[in-house]
Amino acid sequence: MGKAYFGGEICLRSHIWLPLITGASLPSLAFAQVTAPATIIDEDDDAIEVNSSEIVVVAPRIRGQVEVPNQPVQTFDEEDIAAYGADSIADLIAAISPQTGSGRGRGSGRPVILVNGQRIASFRELHRIPPEAIRRMEVLPEEVALRFGYPANQRVLNMILKDNFASIMAAGEYNVPTRGGYDNYEAEGGVFKISGPRRYNFSAKLTETTMLTEAERRIRQSASGQPTVSGDPQPARYRSLADADSTLELNGTMTQGIGEGGLDGSITVNGAYTHQQTTSLSGLDTVMLTHNGDSEIRTLPDPLTTRSVIDTFEGGLGYNTMIGDWTFSTTADGSYTDTNTRTDRRRDTDGLVAAAADGSLAIDGALPTVPGAGVDVARNRALALATLTTLSGRPFRMPAGDANLTLNGGFDFNRTTSEDTRTDVGAFTLKRSDVSGGINLALPLTSRAEDFLGAIGDFTLNLGGGIDHLSDFGTLKNWNLGLTWNPTDKLSFQASYLVEDAAPSLSQLGAPNIVTYNVSVYDFTNATTSLVTVTTGGNPDLVKEKQRDIKLSATWQLPFLDRSNLIVEYFRNRSSDVTKAFPLLTPAIEAAFPGRVTRDAFGNLIAIDRRAVTYDEVSTSSMRWGFNISGKLGSDSASGSGGGGRPTRAAPPVRSEVPAPPGLSGGPPPTGGGGFDPSRFEAMRKSLCAPAGEGASPDLSAMPERMRERLVGADGKVDPEKLERMKQRVCSAEAPWAPGGFDPERFARLRQAVCTDGGSEPDLSKLPEPMLERLKGPDGQVDKARLAAMRERVCSSNGAPPQGAAPAGAAPAEKKQSGESSSGGGGSQRSGFGPPGGGRWNLSVYHTWRFVDRVRIAPGVPELDELAGDAISAGGVPRHSIEMEGGLFKNGYGLRLKGEWNAPAKVNGSGLPSSSDLRFGSTFILDARLFVDLGRMENLVAKAPFFKGARIALTADNLLDSRQKVTDENGLVPLAYQAAYRQPQGRVVGIDFRKMF
Structure with missing residues (x-):
């Protein structure tokens, strides 16, 4: 008899038609x-x-699936993906962020991306691909990343593409806040094709965003609402809340299979160029005029402007093949970024004698001509190269099944050259090379399918470790231990322990120091808001970090809804010598870093050095739990x-x-x-x-x-x-x-x-x-x-065999859906989204409950309890937060909602009479997207064929126009925490149109 296990293959024997399906359609x-x-x-x-x-x-x-003992967090088939109405894979991943996000608190927010079960060199390879090209998509737990040479701090997203697909796409988008103030335009186009083992993608995108100033959000400049500087009737007009931005992106990717039908492997080449220009304002310049011993501050008419131009060149290469029974994969990704920042220099005119020697110029007269101070220029050139090679296979067999071994090795190189006219250092260069190696071994201990101690379920042990040698930091080590237990097909438990060294990035170490003037900062010591000078950039004195993490999790496939589950995860992180951005300037932080804060003789805050710092220890623990439920709306025969x-x-x-x-x-x-x-x-x-x-x-x-x-x-x-x-x-x-x-x-x-x-x-x-x-x-x-x-x-067949069942060899009646490709093997290409008469609905909700969040700035200094108000971040740390996304789709109409709620938090003052605690209110940001697949409207397409393959969408970011309210002990809103500072844009509505050819 053949194999009969519910995980990859079913073999049924009978004299009758019995379409018993498990996990595959x-x-x-x-x-x-x-x-x-x-x-x-x-x-x-x-x-x-x-x-x-x-x-x-x-x-x-399905070819391209990842065979691991870990149950998926969520899976999406073609119709589930179509129900999101996303224009690109990048938009799709953003829409499902509650499912792809990790509660571990390490790494970036984006998951590790696989295509057809294989690593890619860069997200650029697929971020502009239309979602209609995806046949199936799986979100897998963080531990799966270890099998592909990555650390277990991000979830894994595996996309299985169709074997045959082609499209030409053009799209446009316009967004504007309902409060006014700025506009955003986006236009993009691209061509994408999959033909068996070959695929290519070329795209271009232009984004234009105008500036949003403080005046356009009615920012108060003083407690009385009056100007703080003489001669400056509307200072808010010259300070920006959101920069003006112009970005052009060009991207191209080609993948070619090797050998007949691509069976010998594949090679991928990618290239991209991005040009970005930003402009921001930091207020008007001021001078002090002196006459006969009297002084008066006057403003100059030109705003202090910062202009940045960033040119980025990127390239990637990937190669995948089989070496015997082993999978070999190597990727290389490189980038060169040239950043030029030009900042208007403040005039050094303190004590400028405005009157002539005879005292003929009155202080209250017209301002004298003050020579321009010029422009400071900061330039940063960053070169980065990252390579990773993995070899994965099954080296030996155990009684419970095959062991899985992954070997990985890589070489990374980073070089940053910086120069700034505001310093006397001149041009200086930091560079780092990183040689790494690692191993990960998965051992099946028990197995129901192999009938080895199957009564207790499936146990899999995971062991791994690695080293990194950094040319400027020495050797970093990491190791991990994990256990997965699947007592049934519907229930899974995981436990893992990770220990890892981490080094500060080169930008944290060597970014050019930049001085920004007139930054609004709340002074907890004096309970006032001040316009101060802020220094940012690199700090060469940072040291390596030691991380120790525990994760416990359980996943239960719900029995009452198809493809629905409940997930519970517990995380405990301990870190020492932690590199962080300079924290919120509370009295406790000022006491710990006295050299970073400058006050005048009267105790007024005038300058802050916000370069990165090192904390002695950070401890956190939390639970993240949630559910994913979904279902169908109406018939789904197609x-x-x-x-x-x-x-x-x-x-x-x-x-x-x-x-x-x-x-x-x-x-x-x-x-x-x-x-x-x-x-x-x-x-x-x-x-x-x-x-x-x-x-x-x-x-x-x-x-x-x-x-x-x-x-x-x-x-x-x-x-x-x-x-x-x-x-x-x-x-x-x-x-x-x-x-x-x-x-x-x-x-x-x-x-x-x-x-x-x-x-x-x-x-x-x-x-x-x-x-x-x-x-x-x-x-x-x-x-x-x-x-x-x-x-x-x-x-379920109402007394009849499945529709279409006929004596073998008889040709069935063909019935092709409108706009559907007849190419086989890889799925259909539809001009619309979803089957006629069918539909989808889903809801995903995740709740994070933080138990511990403590920081010890230095040995001998009392610990800061962030959950109790000893905050180091500008908004405090809420104990509870909820993420959700869901929607429905039927007959070409779709509605998507995505929201995030954070509980109130507080930040403690010093307790002195002039200080005050701050309360940060709860926030609830809800985004909505309503879209219509015009290509599904037969009458419309018959009258105007242009709308075939077209879709229009209405969007609303922050639908409820929610902005966090911050109040002191008297219920007043400090100037530095006005709602527009917390959330400048407010509600933003938009319309976008996409046409597939």
Whole structure:
């Protein structure tokens, strides 16, 4: 008997039609009715002996899936992705950030990205790709990143692309805040194509954003609302809240398969250029005029302006192949960034004698001419190169299964050259090279599928470690230990412990020092708001950090909704010698870093050095838990292929399908409406079975890609023995799909036995013995989950076989959806989103509960409890926060909502009479997107064909126009914490239009 495990393949034997599916939709199943004894080759090339009059169902994994013991956080099929109405993969990832975000508190917010189960050199390779090109997408836990050479501080997002897809896209977007003040325009276009092992993507995007000033948000300049400087009637007009920005992005990527059908690997080349210009204002310049010993401050008419121009050149290279049974992958990503910052210099006119020697110029007269002070220029040139090579395979087999080993090595190089006219240092260069190596070993300890201690479930032990040698910091070490336990297919537990050294970045060490004037800062000591001079840049005295993290988690696949789950995660982080940006200037921070703060003789705050600092120790612990639920709206008969979630015994609805020859499954059907395409199979059969000359190989070009892959041997070439077995199966007149087919009478008797009403138990004695065996669990008893899945499959067809079932070999009636491609193997290309008459809804909610957040600035200094108000950040630390996203989509209309709520927080003052505690109110930011697929509107398209493949969307960021309110002990809002400072834009509404050609 063949393998029968609920995770990659099912083999059922019966005399009747039984589409029992676990985790994969019918297009990825192969059905064969055997009329004579035969041998079927399963997914692992194991022979399955099949007796006559039996039906074999084989459900292989989708090519490109990641085979790991960890259950996915969330999965998305084609229709789930279409329900988001996203214009690009970058927009799609932003929309699902609650699912892809990590609660570990390390690393960047973006997940590790895989394409077809393989690493990529850079996110640039796919961020402008249309989401319609994705066949399936899985979000996996952080621990999976270890298998691909990355640290376990980010979740993993695996995208499986279609085998055939082509599009030309043009889009435009306009956004404006309802409070006015600025405009944002975006225009982009691109071309993308997948043709089997080859794909390419070229795109361009232009973004223009105007400046938002303090005057446009009615920022108060003083407690009385009056100007603070003589001669400056509207100082807010000359200070910007949001910079003016202009950005041009050009990007191109090409991927080419190596060998026949790309079976020998692939190579990817990427290049990009970005040009960005920003402009900001930091207020008016001031001078002090002196006459006969009297002084008066006057303003000069020109605002102090900072202009930045950033040019970035980027390139990437990736190569993936098989070396025997091992997967070899290497990537290289490089960038060169040239940043030029020009800042108007303040005039050094303190004590300027405005009067002539005879005292003829009065102090209250017109301002004298003051020579321009010129411009300070800061330039930073950064070169970065990152390479990573991994070798992954199964070095040995244990009683519970194959061990998985990943070896990785890399070389990174960074060089930063900085110069600034405001310093006397001149040009200086910092550079760092990083040579790294690591190992990760996953050991299966118990296994239900292998029947080794399966009664306790599946246990997998994960061990790993690595070193980094930094040329400027010495050697950094890391190691990790993890355990995964799957007691059932629906329940998973994980525990991991990670220890890692970390070094400050070169920018934290060596960025040019920049002085910014007239920055509004709240002074906790005096309970006042001051305009101060702020210094930013690098700090060469920073040291390496030691991190120690624990994670415990549980994932439960909910039994009452398809592809829904509950996730609970606990994190505890301990770090010493932590590099951080300079914290909020509370009295405690000023006492810890007295050299960073400058006050005048009267105690007024006049300057702050905000370069990065080192904390002695940081300790945090939190719990993040949430759920993902989803479902369908109405009929979904045309839904795309691919299961949604880790294969389990829960079965999705029956889809129309026709018995297909073994090996021709694994993707959406070659006809638009569903079912086996006899003409395509016949073309493949002719090319495969045609006589070939001596020494010549048969033509495999008509064979589906996944079928060709199964013919490849350990050397990466077509195995003659496998090819011969395939030819015997396909070319034989006694093939399993010979005339015969579905037996309605046997199917009716089966339904009568298992489809009982009123809660009565089904009569399992009437089931064929092989089928009854398949329903039994490890204990020899009938597994209720398997029985429920079978009943759902059999009893949902209203007394009839699945629609389209017919004697094998009979051609089904073709029914192609409008706008659907007839190319097979990789899914369909639709001009619209989602199936006619079908729909999707989903809701994901995650709650973070912080238990501990303590900081010790230096040895001997009392710990700061951020949750109790000893904050080091400008908004305090809320104990609770909630992220959510959800929406629905049906008949071309979609609505998406995404929100984030943070509980109130507080920041303690010094306790002195002049100081005050601050309360930071709760925030709730809700974004909305309403979109319509115009290409689905048949009447509209008939009248105006231009709208075919078009979509229009209305957006609202911060729909509720929520802005955080900050108050002191008297209920007053300090000048530095006005709502417009906390959230300058407010509600921003927009409209975007996209056209797919």
